[in-house]
Amino acid sequence: MRFLSCCRFKRTDKMKKSSLKTSKSSIQEIKGTKKYDDGDALSTISRSVSMNAGGKQRIIAEDVIKHGVRPPAEIFTFRELANATENFNPELLVGEGGFGRVYKGYLKKTNQVVAVKQLDRNGVQGNREFLAEVLTLSMVHHPNLVNLIGYCADGRQRILVYEYMHNGSLEDHLLDLPPNKKPLDWHTRMQIARGAAQGLEYLHDTAHPPIIFRDFKASNILLDENFNPKLSDFGLAKLGPTGEQDHVSTRVMGTYGYCAPEYAQTGQLTTKSDVYSFGVVLLEIITGRRVIDNTKPPEEENLVDWAKPLFKDRGKFTLMADPLLKGKYPVKGLYQALAVAAMCLQEEASTRPLIGDVVTALEYLAITTDEVTSETDTGDK
Template identity: 55%
Template sequence: MGCFSCIRPSKNVKDYDGGDIDTNSSVGGKRRENVNGNVSMKKSGSARAKGKDGKTPSMGNAAHSFTFKELALATQNFREANLIGGGGFGSVYKGRLESGLVVAVKQLNLEGLQGNQEFIVEVLMLSLLHHPNLVNLIGYCTDGDQRLLVYEFMQMGSLENHLFEPTQMPLSWSTRMKIAVDAARGIEYLHCKVNPPVIYRDLKSSNILLDNDFSAKLSDFGLAKLGPVGDNTHVSTRVMGTYGYCAPEYAMSGKLTLKSDIYSFGVVLLELITGRMAIDTTKSPAEQNLVKWSRPYLKDPRRHVHMVDPLLEGQFSIRCLHHAVAVTAMCLQEQASFRPLISDIVLALEFLASQPEDSRRSRSHTRTSPSPSHVVDAKKADLRMQGRENRPC
C-alpha cells in the first residue's frame, strides 16, 4: 500500500487532558519539525496551558492576540447581520480586520471549566498544526471573561449547509468526492504526520468548511485529543462528540482510538452519497439514524443506486458509486480494528476523484459491469485492510 510513514511516538508523551503541551514548537514564526517533516507536540514545562485555573496559553508568534475592542470593531459590534453561524458552542460572525482581511470570529459560550478547556485546546492545536486542509487560526481574544477565536473566512460555509439547505445548489458527484478527499487528507495529517497523533473526535459535516473552489478544511478542534502512544491502544476519556457520528465502541466505553475518527468519516461519506443527515428526527423512526437505515443498502450492490441523493439526478458513474459505497461500508465496520487506515482511504478516494468528468456522467440507473482495466486500477486503490490492527500509517 502507498501508506505514509508516521514517526515513532515518544513513550513519555501521554494523552493531553487539560494538562501541559509544549508550545515552543513555534519559534520565530516557524514550527519545530523532525527530519521527516512530522510536527512534534511533546509536553514541556516551558509553556503551559492549565485548564483548571482558567489561564490561557502564551502562543508566542503562533497566533495573534486581539483585544475585544478590535474584534467588536471588525464585526460592527457583533451585528446580527454579520452572524453566519451558531450553536451550543456560541456564535460565529463575519468580520473585517483593520488590515482589510475578512475573517470569521467565533464568540464562545463558556460554561465553566469545560468551555474554557475547549478554548485552550483549540488555540493550542490550531497554533501548532498547519495543513492545507485544516482551517487557519489567525488569532484569539482573552480580554476579561471573553473567549473569541479568529479564523480565515471560508466563503462557501459548511458542507452541512450545502448538503441539507434547500436553498443551496446541489453538489455534483465530482465536488462531493473532492470534498471527501480533502477531509480525508486533513485527518491523515492529524493521524500520521503529528507526534503523537491527534484524534479529531468531532468529525461531522458542519465542521467541514469550504472555500470558493469547494476545497474543504476541518474546523473546530475544541474536542481534539492526543492519541495513544507506545504500547497503548486507546485513550480513555469522557464521551464527547455529536450523536450520529460517534463510533459505537467509543460511545459505550469512552475508549478513544484513531479508528473512532474513521467511523465518523464513514458517516460523512454516507451523507455525501445519500444527501441525508446523520440524524433526522423529521423522518420515520426506522429512517432517523442514517447508519442504521443504510446497512441493508451497503450490503447489497444492487441497492446502491437506491440510496443515492436524488438531487444528483443520476449524474455519476455506477462503478464509482460502488467503490465509494465500499469505502464507506469499511469505515462503518462495527469492529474498530476492521476499519481502514486513513492513508488507505485517501488513496482510494483519490482514485475516485481522479476519474474523468465524462465517465462520471454515464447512465447511473442501469446495471453495468466494470471493464477489466477498470477492475485492475480499482484494485490498486482498494482497501486491503480487513483484519488490520492499529499500526503506524
C-alpha cells in the same frame, strides 16, 4: 497522553488582579529578548488563559509545548474584534453551535475578512475547548485544516479568529437544502470527501504525537471559494495514544450519531474512532441524508441503521444515491464510494481501514469521476 490535563493551582493575590489582556504585552516582551522561542510564547498563552479559571480548571500546556508548537500569529484585544464585527452585529452572524457564535468580520489593519468565533462565556467547558483549539492549531498546519489567525482572552472573553471560508460548511450545501439552492455535483462531493480525509490523515499520521479529531461531522468541514474543504472546531481534539498504548481513555464527547460504537460504550478513543465518524459523513455525502433525521419513517431515522442492510445488496446501491443528483453520477464510482463508507462503519474498530487507505481510494474516485460523469451527462442531453 492527555491533551488537556488538570491540576491544583493556588492563585496569589497578584495573580487574581492580573488581566488576561496582559498576555499580549507579555509575548511582545518575550519576543524582544534573544532567548525568545515559541515555547515561551505558548506557555504565556497557557498561563494567561488559565489565570481566571480557578484551580480545577487550570490547563497545563507543558506536554504540548514539548512537541515544538508555535503560537498563533496575532493576539487581539476585545475592542479590535468588536470593531471588526460592528459590535458583534447579529446581521454578520454566520453560524452558531454548542460553544458559541461565529461572525463575519473585517480587520482594517490587514485588509482581511475573517471569521470571529465568540465562545459562550457561561460555559465551564468553554475555557478548556478554547485552549485546546489554540494549542492544537498552533501544532498543526495543513491545507485541509482551517488556519487560526489569532485569539482574544480579555477578561472573561474567549474569542478565536480564523480565515474566512466563503462557502460555509459542508452541511450548508448538503443537508436539508432549500428548493432554490443548487446541490453539489458528484465530482465536487468526492473532492470534498478526499480533502477532508487528507486533513484527518495529517492529524493521524503526520502530527506528532497523533491527534484524534473526535468531532468529525459535516458542520465541522468548512469550504473555501473553490469548495476545498478544511476541518474546523478543534475544541474536542485529543492527543492520540503513544508508546505501547493502543487507545486513550476519556470522557465521551462528540455528536450523537457520529461517535464510534466502542468510544460511545467505553470511552476508549483511537484514530479508528475518527475513521468511523468519517464513514458517517461519507454516507451523508453520498445519500444527502442526515445521520439522525426524525422526519423520516422510524426505520429510516438513523442513517447508518438504514444503510447497513442495503450495503449487503448490490442491486439496491442506487437507492442510496442522493435523489438531488438526478442520476448524474458514475454507477461504478457510487459502488466504490459506498464500499469505502461500509468499511469505515465496521462495528469492530480493528476491521476498519486506516485513514491513509481511505485517502488512496478517494483520490482515485475524485480523479476518475470527471470523465465518467461527463459521459453520463452527455447521454442525458
